[in-house]
Amino acid sequence: MTQEPPASDGSEDDKAWAEIVAGWDATAAGGDLPEAEADTEARTEAEPERPAWNPVPFDLADEGTFVPPTPPPVQLPSPPRLIAWSGVIGAPAVFLVFLILSLSLPSWASTLLVAAFVGGFIFLVATMRNEPPDPYDDGARV
Structure with missing residues (x-):
């Protein structure tokens, strides 16, 4: 109903x-x-306009005015380290290129590339620092 x-x-x-x-x-x-x-x-x-509450303590319109300083140029490593890094990175790259192109390397070239990789790796590990340059630096940068 x-x-x-x-x-x-x-x-x-x-x-x-x-x-x-x-x-x-x-x-x-x-x-x-x-x-x-x-x-x-x-x-x-009739009422005066009150400023609205702003949770951000600064004006966002000024945000675009900051220009960071130019970073210094990246320094090259010392010549022995540069040669070691090129052996560690370059030898596998050459092997990969020859593998992709289905070319064969002579045995002396492949032995030289393996020696460059192993020698570069051993040199880089042997010359590593045991402690940081600044013992009081925890690595945090602001």
Whole structure:
């Protein structure tokens, strides 16, 4: 048993919606605001504008003004270390190129490349430092 609302309630709702829609169109077209909205605007114009709370302690507009200094050029390692690194990196690269191109290396060349790799690796491990240059430096940089 459902009861239907009286027909007069529906017509009042329709009239209310029609007034709201008419008021909306007038506001969007630049017409007069309804009284409640006009009162709110009048109150906000009379009150002084307070600055909004900003959780960031600085102005984000100034963010683009920082230019970091140019980093110093990367220094080349000493000649013995450079030769060792080229043996450690270069020998496998040459082997890989010959493998991809399906070419065969002479036995003396492959022996030389293996010796360059092993010798470079041993040199780099033997010349490693046992302690950091600055014992009080924990590696953190800001």
